[in-house]
Amino acid sequence: MERALAGALAEKGRITFRDFMEMMLYHPELGYYNREKPVVGRAGDFFTCPSHSPFFGFALAEYVRRAWVEAGRSPEFTVLEMGGGEGHLAESLLERWVATIEAGGDGGTGGPKLRYIIVETSPARRGAQARRLAKVPSPVEWRTLEDLSPFRGVVIANELFDALPVHVVEMSADGLLEIYVTGEPGGGLRETPGPLSTEELGLSLAGISLPQGGRTQAAPAGREIVRALGRCLLRGKILVIDYGAPSPERHLSSRYGLRTFFQQWRTDNPFVRLGKQDITADVDFTALEGWAKEAGFRVTGYQEQGDFLLDLGLEEEMERLQGLARTNPVAGMELGKIVQLVSPFGLGEMFKVLELAK
Numbered sequence: 001m002e003r004a005l006a007g008a009l010a011e012k013g014r015i016t017f018r019d020f021m022e023m024m025l026y027h028p029e030l031g032y033y034n035r036e037k038p039v040v041g042r043a044g045d046f047f048t049c050p051s052h053s054p055f056f057g058f059a060l061a062e063y064v065r066r067a068w069v070e071a072g073r074s075p076e077f078t079v080l081e082m083g084g085g086e087g088h089l090a091e092s093l094l095e096r097w098v099a100t101i102e103a104g105g106d107g108g109t110g111g112p113k114l115r116y117i118i119v120e121t122s123p124a125r126r127g128a129q130a131r132r133l134a135k136v137p138s139p140v141e142w143r144t145l146e147d148l149s150p151f152r153g154v155v156i157a158n159e160l161f162d163a164l165p166v167h168v169v170e171m172s173a174d175g176l177l178e179i180y181v182t183g184e185p186g187g188g189l190r191e192t193p194g195p196l197s198t199e200e201l202g203l204s205l206a207g208i209s210l211p212q213g214g215r216t217q218a219a220p221a222g223r224e225i226v227r228a229l230g231r232c233l234l235r236g237k238i239l240v241i242d243y244g245a246p247s248p249e250r251h252l253s254s255r256y257g258l259r260t261f262f263q264q265w266r267t268d269n270p271f272v273r274l275g276k277q278d279i280t281a282d283v284d285f286t287a288l289e290g291w292a293k294e295a296g297f298r299v300t301g302y303q304e305q306g307d308f309l310l311d312l313g314l315e316e317e318m319e320r321l322q323g324l325a326r327t328n329p330v331a332g333m334e335l336g337k338i339v340q341l342v343s344p345f346g347l348g349e350m351f352k353v354l355e356l357a358k
Contacts, residue, residue, distance in 0.1 A: 077114060082160045084125065126142055
């Protein structure tokens with residue numbers, strides 16, 4: 001990776017942080033998400049909610065059931081998962097769907113066989129997903145956004161938008177500047193401020209009054225993803241689950257910004273372990289809502305993950321496990337994991353849920 005980056009810097013002199021981040025994460029051979037090494041779970045660098053507990057996927061199966069009922073109980077219904085990680089969400093959601101909902105758990109009528117599609121750009125991640133889902137009793141398809149046919153159903157974007165490459169900007173005495181990455185003469189990397197690389201970048205941050213020296217990030221690529229989903233989703237819902245905040249809080253609070261993860265530790269230095277650590281950025285949910293409205297969606301909900309999951313039945317699951325935990329240590333462990341998913345002092349507050357409808 002060091003050689004590939006040096007080549008890019010030798011050719012261009014400097015690159016935007018967005019291009020640096022894209023190379024670190026998505027380089028075809030050397031990028032973090034294209035490595036064969038697991039990135040999620042104990043063997044990886046971070047946990048996701050689906051990898052932390054299958055009850056996250058069980059709850060989303062109930063969400064899909066409610067969306068299917070709201071859509072008129074169509075005989076054909078699609079779930080499109082954007083990304084897919086190591087396949088944990090698809091595994092638990094389909095397990096619950098086939099065992100209860102498809103079998104008649106919605107009051108006796110039974111749900112349809114789901115068409116489950118994963119959009120995943122990384123061959124390494126697709127391979128990991130295929131291995132995990134090989135024994136799931138429901139087929140899974142892999143597609144690109146470009147070759148999707150119009151469908152009705154639910155789109156799930158769990159920790160998708162935080163992984164999009166971001167531009168980094170800083171307010172100077174002369175106005176907003178963009179941060180570029182350049183090489184040091186003796187090796188190493190440094191940041192260099194310069195003019196904004198695109199006019200769209202300035203427009204995307206209009207109305208955000210950063211103090212002098214203040215920094216923030218923007219991911220205009222999110223708009224293209226939302227537009228593409230607007231073209232292929234005929235009727236249904238988009239569920240965005242991620243960490244971040246609305247504007248202007250997202251850009252003005254020191255709580256939000258870039259994050260890096262390595263071996264379960266948050267390190268917050270993107271210029272080390274090139275291609276070997278995760279780099280993410282908190283999501284601007286106000287920008288997401290704006291893009292969604294442009295693409296023809298309505299904003300129908302925004303809440304903390306804890307409240308969202310409890311409404312989908314995890315409160316009842318917690319009560320059931322609490323009764324079992326007195327004599328069953330495994331039930332006690334599962335209960336503890338659910339508590340972490342919904343806790344207002346942890347994942348339940350950190351992750352936000354944005355619901356869009358069409």
